[in-house]
Amino acid sequence: MNNSNFISNISLNQFFKFGLLGLTINIIGYLFFLVLTIFLKLSPYLVISFLYPLSILISYKLNKDLTFKQDNSNFNIYQIAKFIIIYLSVYFLNLVFLYIGINTFNFSPSFIQALAVIVLGIYLFLMQKKYVYV
Numbered sequence: 001m002n003n004s005n006f007i008s009n010i011s012l013n014q015f016f017k018f019g020l021l022g023l024t025i026n027i028i029g030y031l032f033f034l035v036l037t038i039f040l041k042l043s044p045y046l047v048i049s050f051l052y053p054l055s056i057l058i059s060y061k062l063n064k065d066l067t068f069k070q071d072n073s074n075f076n077i078y079q080i081a082k083f084i085i086i087y088l089s090v091y092f093l094n095l096v097f098l099y100i101g102i103n104t105f106n107f108s109p110s111f112i113q114a115l116a117v118i119v120l121g122i123y124l125f126l127m128q129k130k131y132v133y134v
Contacts, residue, residue: 017067018125021059026117029055033113044098044109048091056087068133079132086127090120 029051036047060083064070070079094116101112 014067014129015125018063018128019121021062021067022121022124025055025058025062026121030113030117034110037109044102044113045095048094048098048113052087052091052094056084059087063128063133068128070133083128083132086124086131089127090124093120093123 032051033044033047036042037044060080094113097116097119098109098112101107101115102109
């Protein structure tokens with residue numbers, strides 16, 4: 001798929017559904033992040049290391065069924081592998097965001113994580129649309 005076809009094939013309905021599901025999953029995840037880092041004093045790096053695999057599973061299932069309406073009867077290991085690779089890239093980008101935001105700019109982890117959710121959410125939609133749910 002070339003880039004001009006990719007851009008024209010982006011469905012606003014899919015983007016809205018992806019955004020709504022992502023927003024819901026991330027609000028819940030962010031609340032867990034706050035509780036675990038502020039109240040339980042756990043490391044933000046440890047917390048996102050726990051929350052990412054959980055959100056990956058939930059996101060894959062919901063986006064496959066609701067956003068991109070993929071057939072549930074076929075198990076596609078290549079699709080799942082691409083999905084996981086994209087999420088791993090987001091995980092490492094999230095760690096970089098946290099590290100730079102906290103250590104270079106002295107921002108709070110909660111602020112950096114909120115910013116990361118927005119930026120990385122857009123990246124996730126584009127990568128999944130182009131490489132996973134084609």
